[in-house]
Amino acid sequence: MKCGNGIEARQVDELCINIDPIQAGGRLTADAMKAVVAYGDGYSVCDNCRKPNRLDYISKPPIAEFHKDVAAWLNMDAVRTVPGARRGFQAVAQTYVNKGDPVLLTSLSHYTEFLAVEEAGGIAREIPANDQKLVTPDAAAAKIEEVKREFGRAPVLAFIDHVDYQFGNMHDVAGIAKVAHQYDIPVAYNGAYTVGILPVDGKAMGVDFVVGSGHKSMAAPAPSGILAATAERGKEVFRTTAIVGDVTQRKFGIKEPEMMGCTLMGATLVGMMASFPHVKERVKHFDRELANHKIVMDALLSIKGTACLSEYPRKHTMTRINTIESFDKVAETHKKRGYYLSSALEERGITGVIPGATKVWKFNTYGTTTKQAEHLARSFVEIAKENGLSVTE
Amino acid sequence: MTFQAIYTLTDLRVLLRETAPSHDLDPGQKAQAQRLLENLERQVGSLKQEMLK
Numbered sequence: 001m002k003c004g005n006g007i008e009a010r011q012v013d014e015l016c017i018n019i020d021p022i023q024a025g026g027r028l029t030a031d032a033m034k035a036v037v038a039y040g041d042g043y044s045v046c047d048n049c050r051k052p053n054r055l056d057y058i059s060k061p062p063i064a065e066f067h068k069d070v071a072a073w074l075n076m077d078a079v080r081t082v083p084g085a086r087r088g089f090q091a092v093a094q095t096y097v098n099k100g101d102p103v104l105l106t107s108l109s110h111y112t113e114f115l116a117v118e119e120a121g122g123i124a125r126e127i128p129a130n131d132q133k134l135v136t137p138d139a140a141a142a143k144i145e146e147v148k149r150e151f152g153r154a155p156v157l158a159f160i161d162h163v164d165y166q167f168g169n170m171h172d173v174a175g176i177a178k179v180a181h182q183y184d185i186p187v188a189y190n191g192a193y194t195v196g197i198l199p200v201d202g203k204a205m206g207v208d209f210v211v212g213s214g215h216k217s218m219a220a221p222a223p224s225g226i227l228a229a230t231a232e233r234g235k236e237v238f239r240t241t242a243i244v245g246d247v248t249q250r251k252f253g254i255k256e257p258e259m260m261g262c263t264l265m266g267a268t269l270v271g272m273m274a275s276f277p278h279v280k281e282r283v284k285h286f287d288r289e290l291a292n293h294k295i296v297m298d299a300l301l302s303i304k305g306t307a308c309l310s311e312y313p314r315k316h317t318m319t320r321i322n323t324i325e326s327f328d329k330v331a332e333t334h335k336k337r338g339y340y341l342s343s344a345l346e347e348r349g350i351t352g353v354i355p356g357a358t359k360v361w362k363f364n365t366y367g368t369t370t371k372q373a374e375h376l377a378r379s380f381v382e383i384a385k386e387n388g389l390s391v392t393e
Numbered sequence: 394m395t396f397q398a399i400y401t402l403t404d405l406r407v408l409l410r411e412t413a414p415s416h417d418l419d420p421g422q423k424a425q426a427q428r429l430l431e432n433l434e435r436q437v438g439s440l441k442q443e444m445l446k
Contacts, residue, residue, distance in 0.1 A: 013410045013413065014406060014409040014410055014413060015413060015414060016413055016414050017413055017414060027410070029407075030403050030404055030406075030407040033403045033406070033407070034396075034399075034400050034403055037396070037399055037400075037403070038396065348414070349413060349414020349415070350414070369411060372413070375414070375415075
């Protein structure tokens with residue numbers, strides 16, 4: 001069925017269990033789907049925009065209230081919606097980084113943090129992860145000292161991922177922020193895999209900014225996200241425009257340069273807003289998600305030769321797995337080569353594993369029901385057995 | 394009325410997601426599906442009345 005010229009209606013999540021590592025937390029709630037239908041037209045949220053004419057002041061639909069609620073939920077002072085977490089990184093980098101400034105990242109940082117630093121003219125310096133693929137406060141302190149020796153000054157900003165995209169490991173952001181603040185370095189918390197997935201308390205972690213991804217973890221359409229700040233930092237990153245046109249003498253009210261004025265003006269915003277009550281509720285039950293993830297992990301690890309590359313026991317539902325000594329051994333002689341695994345999964349109504357991947361791959365069970373987790377577990381074991389791999393009962 | 398019908402279909406869509414890939418509905422889900430489908434029939438009936446009168 002088509003929903004436009006050459007555009008096939010997407011039914012991936014209706015037909016299959018989708019364990020794509022980046023898609024799991026962004027699946028829309030029913031309310032978000034309904035909101036998207038009603039607010040699909042371009043500037044749909046602007047019907048009742050009144051002075052001072054800025055998105056976060058609109059009260060119908062309750063956008064202003066949503067901003068306040070999100071700030072309170074994250075225990076931060078100010079929030080803006082942004083077109084994806086990356087635009088949050090960009091706003092922060094543009095505010096604090098000048099040409100030649102060192103900026104602290106980690107060896108597991110997302111590429112968009114690097115691009116934000118690059119665009120601002122900064123120089124990336126990475127805190128290395130340890131052998132357990134964890135970034136520690138001690139390593140942060142050592143790197144800051146190294147940067148001071150190299151540049152004669154401390155980094156001007158730090159981007160720290162709470163849960164990284166490579167392993168889904170959880171890093172000690174509070175400890176790292178404490179170290180960074182000893183050097184007066186503002187800390188931007190990358191919560192792309194946490195905000196909307198598990199409880200996040202910005203003040204408790206002592207961070208200056210919290211960045212979240214709507215489409216990755218808040219059951220919202222893409223591109224959407226949030227940038228939250230403390231009161232002190234909010235004045236800096238959310239400063240208002242001061243520019244004046246020389247011919248017209250025009251000024252632009254309380255528009256914010258880092259936000260480029262208004263940000264999400266339609267379906268993306270109301271989608272995120274409609275999901276928000278459900279998102280607030282679901283983060284309280286992350287233990288259930290971990291329990292379902294464990295069902296799948298136990299099954300995978302029962303297949304001889306399979307290893308978990310992420311920290312274990314798991315603290316997140318996105319995991320990197322090594323099947324070089326299990327599923328990849330089968331691929332060496334299978335007529336479908338590496339594609340047999342995704343093909344066998346597809347036959348069982350499972351999608352999201354990169355076709356052809358049998359060596360190292362990631363998956364995310366977030367949002368699956370227990371019944372679906374059991375189906376996943378059973379399927380991996382069945383595929384292993386059918387292909388002659390040993391399974392520990 | 395249009396939205397009501399679309400929203401009922403949306404609730405059915407979510408039910409399909411929750412039960413993928415087998416779509417074996419438990420008794421509670423069957424009851425929910427039945428209620429939604431009956432609502433949809435009523436809503437379509439009202440649309441016919443309104444638009445084709």
